[in-house]
Amino acid sequence: MSSIASIQKGAKNYQQLSITPNTSGIAVKGKITIPGDKSISHRALMLGAIAGGETTIEGLLLGEDPRSTAACFRAMGADISELNSQKVTVRGVGLGELKEPADILDAGNSGTTMRLMLGLLASHPDRLFIVTGDNSLRSRPMSRVVQPLTQMGANIWGRKGNSLAPLAVRGQQLKPTHYHSPIASAQVKSCILLAGLMVDGKTTVTEPALSRDHSERMLQAFGATLDIDPDTNSVTLTGQPTLTGQKVIVPGDISSAAFWLVAGAIVPGSDLLITNVGVNPTRTGILEALEMMEADIQRENARIVAGEPVADLRVKYSRLKACEISGDIIPRLIDEIPILAVAAAFAEGTTVIKNAAELRVKESDRLTVMATELGKMGANITELTDGLEITGGNELKGAEVDSYTDHRIAMSLAIAALNAKGKTVIHRAEAAAISYPNFLDTLTSVVI
Numbered sequence: 001m002s003s004i005a006s007i008q009k010g011a012k013n014y015q016q017l018s019i020t021p022n023t024s025g026i027a028v029k030g031k032i033t034i035p036g037d038k039s040i041s042h043r044a045l046m047l048g049a050i051a052g053g054e055t056t057i058e059g060l061l062l063g064e065d066p067r068s069t070a071a072c073f074r075a076m077g078a079d080i081s082e083l084n085s086q087k088v089t090v091r092g093v094g095l096g097e098l099k100e101p102a103d104i105l106d107a108g109n110s111g112t113t114m115r116l117m118l119g120l121l122a123s124h125p126d127r128l129f130i131v132t133g134d135n136s137l138r139s140r141p142m143s144r145v146v147q148p149l150t151q152m153g154a155n156i157w158g159r160k161g162n163s164l165a166p167l168a169v170r171g172q173q174l175k176p177t178h179y180h181s182p183i184a185s186a187q188v189k190s191c192i193l194l195a196g197l198m199v200d201g202k203t204t205v206t207e208p209a210l211s212r213d214h215s216e217r218m219l220q221a222f223g224a225t226l227d228i229d230p231d232t233n234s235v236t237l238t239g240q241p242t243l244t245g246q247k248v249i250v251p252g253d254i255s256s257a258a259f260w261l262v263a264g265a266i267v268p269g270s271d272l273l274i275t276n277v278g279v280n281p282t283r284t285g286i287l288e289a290l291e292m293m294e295a296d297i298q299r300e301n302a303r304i305v306a307g308e309p310v311a312d313l314r315v316k317y318s319r320l321k322a323c324e325i326s327g328d329i330i331p332r333l334i335d336e337i338p339i340l341a342v343a344a345a346f347a348e349g350t351t352v353i354k355n356a357a358e359l360r361v362k363e364s365d366r367l368t369v370m371a372t373e374l375g376k377m378g379a380n381i382t383e384l385t386d387g388l389e390i391t392g393g394n395e396l397k398g399a400e401v402d403s404y405t406d407h408r409i410a411m412s413l414a415i416a417a418l419n420a421k422g423k424t425v426i427h428r429a430e431a432a433a434i435s436y437p438n439f440l441d442t443l444t445s446v447v448i
C-alpha cells in the first residue's frame, strides 16, 4: 500500500479510511480499468433470469448491489453462477416463470434492485413476494413505482401508505398503460417496462427528460419489441415477447470513472488513462460538466461493445472554472453530483447545481451530507433546496468525515482528501464496496 492511505477498524468494526497526501506533493498517474457498470449489471442479471436459455455476462460488477440482485433472483428459481469472477452464467426460468420465493427478498442497499424487481413481481400472477432492504433502502420512496404499478392493477402493500419497504406484493395479470412519469427516473421507467413484459398489449412510459436507456437497449437485445420516440421521451413495449438468453458484455462504469476523472483534474501534475468506460450518451453528463469546467479530458478509441458505446478516457490536471449545472443534464449525471461538488471546490468561481432534489432520496441525503462533510474540510459549500452552491478557492484541510454509509459519499470524500492538507479520516468507508469493491486498491495504485 502506498503511503497515502491506510485502513483501520473503527467502532462496530466499521472501517476508517485515513488519507494523508505526502507533503512533497502527489499526482494521479497511470492506466486503470474500472469495475463493470452497475446499472447494466443489474439488468443483465434480471433479464438473464427471466429469459429462456443461457445468458453469459462478461465484466459484471462484483459489488454488493449486483450481489443483492443475484440473491433475489436465485431465490425465485434462476440458476446464477457464483459472483466470484467477472464472467457469470445465468440460466433463466423463462418469461412469467419466476417462482414464489420461500422467504423475504432482500434488496440490501440497492434501489435499482428493489424498484426494477417490483415490476416483475407485481406482474407474476398467483405468487406472494415480500421485499425488504437495509436501513437506507427502507427509508427510500417506493411510491414512485407502487403508484404506477397500482394503476396497472398491481396489489402492493407497504408501510406509510404503501410507500416504504418492506413491501408485500400479490402478483396479478396487469393491464396496458401509458404512464406519464413526473420524474426523469430510469428506475421508474424500467420498472414499468419490466411489468409490461407480461401484459397482453402495449405499455408506454413518457418521462420529462431522458434518463439512462440501458433497459431499452437490453430488452431489445433479448428479443422484446420497443418503439422509442425521442421527441417526447416516450418508450412503448409490446407485451409477451419471447426473451432469449444473450451474451452481455458490461462496459466499465462511468459513475466509477468519475472519481478518477475528478482526481486527475484537481491534483496538479496528474495524467491518467481510464480504459473501457461506458459512454452511453444518457450517462455522459459528467463529461459535459467537466468540459464546461475546462477539464482536460480526451476520449480515445471510441467503439461499440455489445450495443453500448465505449471509449478510453484520458484526464490531465487543469485549472477548473465554475459552471452551472441544471435542467435536462441532471438525470444524465445524477450519481456524479457528489464528486462534481468536489471538483467545484477546486474551481475558480461559484458553481451552482440546481434541479437536483432527487439527491435527497438516494442512499443518503446527498445534498445535506456533501454540504456538511465537505464543509468540515473547509470547502465553501451551501445547500440549496434542490442543489448546492460551491465557491472554489479555499484550501481544503484534512478532517474527520463520515460516509453516512453512502458509497458515492465515501469515494467523493476520499478524492477530496487527495488535495487536502493533512490527514482526512473517512468513517464507514467500507460503503464503497456497494459499487466499487476495489476502490482502495486503485486509489493506492494511481497516487504517486
Ligand SMILES: O=C(O)C1=C[C@@H](OP(=O)(O)O)[C@@H](O)[C@H](O)C1
Pocket (backbone or CB within 6 Å): 038, 039, 040, 112, 184, 185, 186, 187, 188, 190, 211, 212, 334, 335, 358
Ligand atoms: O436505473 C438505474 O440503474 C439507476 C437509475 C438512477 O436512479 P433514478 O432512476 O432513481 O434516478 C441512478 O441514480 C441509480 O444509481 C441507478
Ligand SMILES: C=C(OP(=O)(O)O)C(=O)O
Pocket (backbone or CB within 6 Å): 038, 065, 109, 110, 111, 112, 113, 335, 362, 363, 408, 435
Ligand atoms: C443511487 C444509486 O443506486 P441505487 O438507487 O440503485 O441504490 C447509486 O448508485 O448512486
